[in-house]
Each structure stands twice: as C-alpha cells, then as structure tokens.
Amino acid sequence: MTSTPQPQAPLLPLLTEIAGLETLQALPAADLPRLADEIRRFVVTQVCRAGGHLGPNLGVVELTIALHRVFASPYDALLFDTGHQAYVHKILTGRQDLFGSLRQSGGLSGYPSRAESAHDWVENSHASTALAYADGLAKARQLSREQHRNVVAIIGDGALTGGMAWEALNNLGASTDRPVIVVLNDNGRSYAPTCGALAGHLALLRHGGEEPQNLFRSLGFAYLGPLDGHDIAAVEQGLTQARDLDRPVLVHIVTVKGKGYPPAESDDADCLHAVSVVDPDTGRPPPRTQATSASWTSIFAQELADLAEQRSNVVAVTASMLRPTGLHPMATRFPDRVFDVGIAEQHAVTSAAGLAMAGYHPVVAMYATFLNRALDQVIMDVALHRLPVTFVLDRAGITGPDGPSHHGMWDLSLLTSVPHLRIALPRDADQLRQLLREAVDDADGPTVIRFPKGTVGRPVPAVARVDGIDILHRTSPGCQDVLLITTGPLAHPALEAAATVRSEGLGVTVVDPGWVQPVNETLMSMASRHHLVVTLEDGIRAGGIGSTITQAFQDAGVATPVITLGLPRTFIPHGNRAALLSEAGLDGPGIARCILQGAGRASSYGVRGLG
Incomplete structure (x- = not known):
C-alpha cells in the first residue's frame, strides 16, 4: 500500500501522539475533546x-x-454497518499516515x-448486515466458550430500516x-431524513417526556x-454499562451528521455525505474552468x-437514495408519486410489483450493486x-x-x-432518453x-440503423472481417479499436443493439456475414451479455467464432475507473489487441480473410 506525504497544516499535536489504542486509552479524559477536534480537522x-x-x-x-476506550479491538469485535463512517476507526488503529492514499489505487x-487491518472485521459496505454478522460471531x-470477547455492532438509524437488520434483531433479542x-447511531438520516414508522419511534425515544413504549425492550434488549x-464521557459510561450487563443491549446514541463542520451541518440535502474534491472552507467543488458534460444521473x-x-401512471421508487439516483426532480414536481422505502431493496422491488399490478408503471432507481440484494424479488415477484x-x-x-462492494459488475450476469x-445499455445521452x-x-x-x-461522453451518432x-x-461493404458488438458507453473505445485494427488491414463493423436482451435476431445474420464476432460489456464476462449472445448464435446454428470481452470474475479493488477498465482490456488498445489476436487464432483454424 502506498502513501504520500501528509499536509503540514493544520498542526495536530495530540493526534500525532496517538501511536495506537494503548495511547488513546491512557489519554486523560480532559484531553479527549481536543483530540476530537483535531480528528475532525484531519478528516476535513x-x-x-x-x-x-465526509458527513x-x-x-x-x-x-x-x-x-x-471501552473495548479492546480486535480482541473485541467492532462491526461497522455500511462502513462509510470508519475513517475515525482507521485513524485510531494505526492508519493515519496512509490517508494520503485514500481511495487511490x-x-x-x-x-x-480486512487486508488492511485485523481491526476491520467486515468490509462489505452494503447496509443493514452488521447485526447478522454480530449474531453469527456471538x-x-x-x-x-469465549463469551468474554465482546461483540459490538454499530448501525445507523438509516441502515436500521433494512429488512436484514430486523431479522437479526429478532434473533439477537431472544438470545439472552x-x-x-x-x-444505534441515530442522526435522523441516511442520505436523506430517515423514513417510515421507525423514524417516528426514534423521535419519541429522543424527545419523549415520560418514556414511551420501547420497541427494543419489547424485542428483548436492555435499552x-x-x-x-x-x-465522550457519557458515551463511555453507557458503553461500559452495556458491556457489564452481559446480555443483548441496545445503546441509543444521538449524533449530528457532519458535526463540527459548518458546510456539512448547514447542508440540508445530505450533510455532505460523500464528496469529490472540494474546497475545505466551503465544502463546494472548485470552480470549473471549462464546461463539462452532464452526468448520466x-x-x-x-x-x-x-x-x-406526460404520463400520470409513471411513479418512482427508491431505497433511501432519492438524490443519488436522480429522483429528486420528479419528487419536487410530483411528491405524491415518488416513494422512498428506506434501505430496503427487497421491499422496494415487491412494492413496485404491487404498484404495477394496479396499473401504474413504477421506475425503481437504485445503484446496480444494490439490485443484487433483491434478485429473488426481481425474478419471482416481478x-x-x-x-x-x-x-x-x-x-x-x-x-x-469505492471498491469491490460498489462496483456494479454483477447485474448483467444475474x-x-x-x-x-x-x-438496455445506452451509449450516450440521447440514447438514454430514447431507451427510457x-x-x-x-x-x-x-x-x-x-x-x-x-x-456522459460525447454523442456517438449511428451511420445507419438496421432492424x-x-x-x-463500417468499412467498405466487401471487407467484413470482424463484427464488434458494443454495449453502453464502451462505444467510445470500440470505435477507437476499430480505427486501430483497420490500419492493420482488418475490416470492422461496429454495432450497438441498445436492447441487449433478448438478443436481436438481426445480429445472427450480421454475424454470419463476418469471420469473427467480438462482444463488449462492462460487467462480468462469465454469464453476461457476451455469453447470452454466444448461446443465441449456437442455438441459431451460427458458426462464426465469438470472443467475449468483459470484467474478470473476481473482486476488483478500488481505483480510477479508466485505469481499471484498461486493466480489464476494455479500453481502445486492449480491445484492438484482442481483435488482432483473435483474428490470428481464427486464421490458424482455417477461417479465411483474417490476419
């Protein structure tokens, strides 16, 4: 793991002295507020x-x-649900000097x-899982016979809206x-304010005069x-008491997202939940020196x-990601037709099925990686x-x-x-609009x-459209060596590759089916007129679009050999998107190299017109 020199300012004398958890635990209580302030300045x-x-x-x-200070990590297991709040944990467990390489390849x-530190038990950053891990560890x-080793799960009120969390609570509370x-880190929000009946109950617990009925006690927890x-003193006292009770306990902690950083505290949208490079004084991106393309979202x-x-039957559903998935403009114009169900992807999909049964057309917007969690509902309920x-x-x-748990690389194969x-996989803005x-x-x-x-990259116009x-x-009509089937924004490197291999004497036809499933039958006739087919996709190549096309060709008796290019079946680390695609051979040079190699292999098997 690489590291780069740290900024010289601001000076953080107490934080510099924290060499490990022993130093932290020995620090006088009077110094802790100053340490907290230094950690905040370091994080910002x-x-x-x-x-x-950030928030x-x-x-x-x-x-x-x-x-x-209360628990002895990693002897005691600290499980951070979702994990996007673990920077402070990393700082205190000896990784402060590595922050110069944060989120870099x-x-x-x-x-x-888990590869970084024994203090990190769980690295899957999908929400609502920590309580189930805790149940298994307990x-x-x-x-x-190691019940003296504490199991502590830290979960936000937003993540507590997920179904898995309640399945785990059901088991944990009964296991006295x-x-x-x-x-429970209760800040009243995930990306947006926490929704549903849980939010109302937590509000009663936070602000009630006489104690209301307590759901967690009803489930078997000490509260x-x-x-x-x-x-810090109050939290230490509460955690110590919880540890000493030797039974399932829920400790309700009320925090402020973005605490101590005015731009985050005043940001009602998402408290600067996640940021790109921003000005630390304002929390805003630096001014752009030139116009940039709009985002896909x-x-x-x-x-x-x-x-x-235009269509009154269109409704939208999101799993606690109204702004990140682009539903906020519709929610502003049609608030009664956009439904945020909390971090509950399974429920979101089946709820959408109910809407569709009643004559509406639901648009379920979520990150590709999170649809994995609702595959059964997509199959059986929709x-x-x-x-x-x-x-x-x-x-x-x-x-x-964001790394392996956030790469949206599984959906096509599933x-x-x-x-x-x-x-459908749109290649540019106009095609996105049309396909939607x-x-x-x-x-x-x-x-x-x-x-x-x-x-969104520059537009990629079609030179023709067939079925x-x-x-x-396409090169001259008589030069049909390679059919390159591209999908989505890989059209740009596909065209770059076509220019490269054309200079090597190979004719290439680049096509974009738009709708990739079911396989358009016209692809069969196109393939039969070429000597080699190459498919591109930015999902796992095993079982993906290329595999589906190959199977369709085989079923139709098309004998043209097919090379499928896509992502490897492995967990891909965090890094620059362009660099990671290049490593997978999904840039112009990589695609061209594969076509030329494939052409040579095809020639050795007696296919004419290649190499």
Missing part, C-alpha cells in the same frame, strides 16, 4: 483533498473514541478492509445467553439512552421528470408475473474509488437468466436501463 483536510465520505465520519468522532480503502463465541451490544453522542433525472409530466416495472441501475460497471426481462421512453412504454414485462457513474440495431462504424 484529507477528505476534501481526496474525496470520500458520516464527522458525526461519529466522539463515539469512535469512546468505543476504542493500491492505497487506503474508503471502507473497512454464536461462535458461545460455542468456543449470547450478549451482543448494538450501538440504554438516548445519550449525547458528542459527549442528471440526464435520467430530467427525462424521468418530463415523462412523469418477472414471474410479467409486470411492467422499469429498473434504472445507476453506477453500473466499474465505479472507481439478470440475463431472468425470463421476460429486457435489458421505450422502457416506460413497455407494458408487457419488466425492463432494465443501466449506466455508469460519472459524466433496431445502430451501425456505428
């Missing part, structure tokens, strides 16, 4: 410079200090990482002989709180709002009933610095097996539109 400096999760980490500074992960502690400490999460957001204006639900998957493919499901309208017009079954994180397939490039 580093995150504003490199990008990352969540600023809100848990005192809580994390208290956790590491080969550098410090933006989430807990069972293991009991079987091994397996002590687990649940630390401590609410405690001021920015009062913003194009979708505007088009969906316009569609909702596709089996052939319901017209459109899934819009943001952050598809390689997302970059969804290609679903009957009645149509999948086609999806919403489809009343015959579910549809999927997926696109990556970031800005719904866009021809993006």
